[in-house]
Amino acid sequence: MIDVLYFAWVRERIGLPKERVDTQAVTVAELVTELSGREDRYAAAFSDLTALRVAVDQQLSDFDAPLEGVREVAFFPPMTGG
Amino acid sequence: MAEIRVQEAPFQPGAELEAFQASLSNAGAVVTFSGIVRDDSGQMTEMLIEHYPGMTEAQLTRIAEEAENRWSLAGALVIHRHGILRVGEQIMMVATASRHRQNAFEAAEFLMDYLKSRAPFWKKERSANGDSWVAAKDDDETALSRW
Numbered sequence: 001m002i003d004v005l006y007f008a009w010v011r012e013r014i015g016l017p018k019e020r021v022d023t024q025a026v027t028v029a030e031l032v033t034e035l036s037g038r039e040d041r042y043a044a045a046f047s048d049l050t051a052l053r054v055a056v057d058q059q060l061s062d063f064d065a066p067l068e069g070v071r072e073v074a075f076f077p078p079m080t081g082g
Numbered sequence: 083m084a085e086i087r088v089q090e091a092p093f094q095p096g097a098e099l100e101a102f103q104a105s106l107s108n109a110g111a112v113v114t115f116s117g118i119v120r121d122d123s124g125q126m127t128e129m130l131i132e133h134y135p136g137m138t139e140a141q142l143t144r145i146a147e148e149a150e151n152r153w154s155l156a157g158a159l160v161i162h163r164h165g166i167l168r169v170g171e172q173i174m175m176v177a178t179a180s181r182h183r184q185n186a187f188e189a190a191e192f193l194m195d196y197l198k199s200r201a202p203f204w205k206k207e208r209s210a211n212g213d214s215w216v217a218a219k220d221d222d223e224t225a226l227s228r229w
Contacts, residue, residue: 008132008204009215058137060200074134074202078218081133081162081203082117082174082194 002031002067006045007076010052013045028054028073029063045075053078084146084158088138090165095175102159102177109156109179113186115194117173125209131164131173134202138162145196149178152192153185160193162203195225 005018025031036043055074146158162174180186205216
């Protein structure tokens with residue numbers, strides 16, 4: 001089980017901030033494919049991965065990052081702090 | 083040790099600066115940066131800042147520790163607000179201290195460049211015409227390459 005978090009417009013498009021996902025996905029990219037296949041709102045949120053960033057266990061990461069032992073994955077748009 | 087604060091409440095930059103300076107020993111230079119809510123369209127009613135609790139603090143700590151090591155800082159302070167802010171309100175401040183001014187200036191710029199595109203904050207502008215997420219600028223990403 002992995003906690004999947006969504007922020008900013010990704011959260012709005014998918015319609016929830018957080019969910020627990022029971023997955024066999026080996027990488028972040030596989031998790032994205034799995035989620036995209038669920039419903040249109042997921043497919044829409046993940047349609048352009050260049051517009052998204054990912055954090056694995058609260059560390060900025062890549063879509064090819066492995067999920068073994070991972071507890072939390074977050075998807076969000078490029079950050080706009082400051 | 084850098085001091086990192088992520089909070090919803092407003093803060094007094096003057097009081098924060100005084101407390102920061104009082105905490106230092108043998109620093110000859112302090113540089114501060116203030117980020118203020120700006121309204122480019124003239125239509126904005128408020129700004130909403132979302133963040134990723136836990137990762138925000140961890141990421142700011144990592145960035146500040148790198149700055150402390152790289153520029154041998156005597157101290158560093160980062161305060162960043164989230165929630166609803168109005169035009170003219172202070173969003174955040176950064177303060178750096180070192181023996182000589184150059185390190186404090188450079189470290190403050192480094193902190194700001196990284197904070198803008200590597201700390202998980204997202205800004206949304208609210209206006210009478212609706213809400214819109216602020217898009218990241220290519221310049222912000224380019225700014226990192228100089229470090």
